[in-house]
Amino acid sequence: MASSFAMRLVHLGYAVHVVGEATAPAFAAGDVLVGVSGSGNTSGTVRAAGEARRAGGRVVAVTTDADSELAAAADAVLLVPAATKNRAEGETATAQPLSSLFDQAVHLALDAVCLRLAAEAGIDNATARGAHVRTE
Template sequence: MNNFQKMANSALDELSNVFAKMNDKDIRPLLDSIEKADRIFLLGAGREGLSTREFAMRLMHLGKEAHWLWDDTTPAVSPGDLFICACGSADVSHENVICDNAKQAGANLLLITPSSEGYLLSIADIVIKVPAMAYKAVYHSEDDYVPTNQMMGNQFEQALLIFFDVIVMMLKDEMDLTNEDMEARHRNVE
């Protein structure tokens, strides 16, 4: 086996092990919150943010009113809105401030993280754990994560992208939508 295949297989095995530690019960609060929400706001920073922004797009394709926080057209957060933050360490200063502001505006804060400690855990209404290794995350037990040979949070960032796509597939089925329903909402002027 060449070096590329060896490293690729290692990364894929790690991701398989991350998802093997999760089940329907772990993610049910996320599914229910999204299905009930009239408006959803999403936040993530860096590479976690790239995965989360992709999720915002797919929520729109599902027919949800979804807003990526950093877009210039994002409206004001209101009471009852769902505010989803993906944060590996659960403690990034600007995300802490933004999530505090969202809570003060009346949003329900849903945090997606692998971390066992961090400011955002103390203010989140719902926490969804993705048991991957993230940059600067704190773990209380080796059962809380899958060991990695990758650097600087790669495993969590990769897991987020796949995690969000699986959530969208589940929501599509639960909302009784078809691929064609979603494709009809895709941007059509490109």
């Protein structure tokens, strides 16, 4: 879901990289990390948040748990009330396996963020399509 969000931000004209990709640069002051973890305790995501903070960056946590390690490291938290693979007490009930419900809810929530950013910047479908990879 984080990679999909990154792709949409690129379509909107933002300079975006995905942690762990070969071409991703080191964090720098002023950078923003959007960390997505249902539990908020995924070690790699929490580690990336710490690195972003040490570099002078900001962290936005997308999680179900306001009391998680990721939320504690964040400047802002987007709480997504959905079931994760952990099925923690208080999570929304679902028949879907693992973190499917969380993934779907995050996709919709982050897409809503993109819609808002596009509206504020006056970016329509044709403009976003111009930034999309062309394969034909």
